Amino acid sequence: MINFDVAKKTAENFLKEQGAYPDFVIDDEVLDKEYGWVFFMAEPNWLEKKRKGESPSLESGIITGAYRMLVLKKNGKLYPIWSASSVEEFLKPFERRYRISKFLSKLNPFK
Numbered sequence: 063m064i065n066f067d068v069a070k071k072t073a074e075n076f077l078k079e080q081g082a083y084p085d086f087v088i089d090d091e092v093l094d095k096e097y098g099w100v101f102f103m104a105e106p107n108w109l110e111k112k113r114k115g116e117s118p119s120l121e122s123g124i125i126t127g128a129y130r131m132l133v134l135k136k137n138g139k140l141y142p143i144w145s146a147s148s149v150e151e152f153l154k155p156f157e158r159r160y161r162i163s164k165f166l167s168k169l170n171p172f173k
Contacts, residue, residue, distance in 0.1 A: 066099065069133040073101040076140050077129060097160040098134040100149055
């Protein structure tokens with residue numbers, strides 16, 4: 063099991079590898095699921111507009127404008143969430159696997 067700080071560092075390291083801006087994690091918009099955290103990261107200009115209540119445009123492009131990624135609590139594995147899918151759609155298989163795993167662990171008294 064990893065904690066939130068390790069997960070955040072994992073996400074930041076991924077952005078460094080991608081040549082992005084890791085210092086702009088939106089902590090207040092982290093989606094905390096039982097099995098992992100979804101981090102929403104963006105470029106400084108995009109974030110600043112959003113925080114001021116302005117509508118950030120996507121003129122710089124979704125790929126350079128915002129990143130989303132899932133970091134699993136169990137092992138720290140990172141899954142980028144590409145712009146073609148919504149977060150909800152992307153998480154469906156993880157939700158299903160987590161529910162099945164949780165159910166099976168209740169059946170095994172030696173675990």
